[in-house]
Amino acid sequence: MNFRKILVPLVGIVLLGVAYRSYGWQGVALVGGAIVMFLLLHFNRAMKVLQRAAERPVGYVDSAVMLNAKLKPGSTLMHVVAMTRALGEPKSQEGSQPELYRWTDNGNSWVDATFVGGKLKEWALTRPDGPAEDTPTGPSTLAR
Numbered sequence: 001m002n003f004r005k006i007l008v009p010l011v012g013i014v015l016l017g018v019a020y021r022s023y024g025w026q027g028v029a030l031v032g033g034a035i036v037m038f039l040l041l042h043f044n045r046a047m048k049v050l051q052r053a054a055e056r057p058v059g060y061v062d063s064a065v066m067l068n069a070k071l072k073p074g075s076t077l078m079h080v081v082a083m084t085r086a087l088g089e090p091k092s093q094e095g096s097q098p099e100l101y102r103w104t105d106n107g108n109s110w111v112d113a114t115f116v117g118g119k120l121k122e123w124a125l126t127r128p129d130g131p132a133e134d135t136p137t138g139p140s141t142l143a144r
Contacts, residue, residue: 002117049082059089059102064109068125071113075120077101080113088113 012035019027061067061084070083077099081087088101097116104110113123 046078049078052085053081053087056086058087059104060084060086061103061105061111064103064105064107064111064125064127067103067111068123071111071120071123073120073122077115077118077120080120 015031015035016028019031021027023030067084071080077088080101084103086103088103091100091102091112092098098121099115101113101115102110103113107128109125109127111123111125114121
């Protein structure tokens with residue numbers, strides 16, 4: 001169970017109670033204003049991330065290799081969307097766990113990210129097969 005969903009509102013209620021006990025209704029107004037400001041800041045950040053993501057194609061990232069280097073386990077989906085500035089292309093069934101998303105770059109490299117409960121669990125970078133190193137890419141003989 002995610003205790004953060006219970007703990008954060010509980011801390012808010014305790015702060016309101018302590019403010020009322022110490023300063024009366026003026027304290028409740030001050031703490032209530034601080035809680036509303038905290039909620040508005042988080043809402044504003046989420047809207048800004050989604051606004052930036054709406055301007056780009058779904059599943060696109062500038063560089064899959066750089067995204068692979070920046071990802072850390074435990075990152076939230078919102079944090080990854082903020083990094084890529086694009087929504088991931090869903091590869092799993094809607095509403096199922098774990099959630100699988102893909103971000104692809106112009107070089108056809110892609111990163112598949114697996115989220116469990118909204119947190120990044122694992123990811124894998126896939127790069128397209130390039131030309132073999134031992135095959136010549138230019139003319140086989142030099143013109144004299």
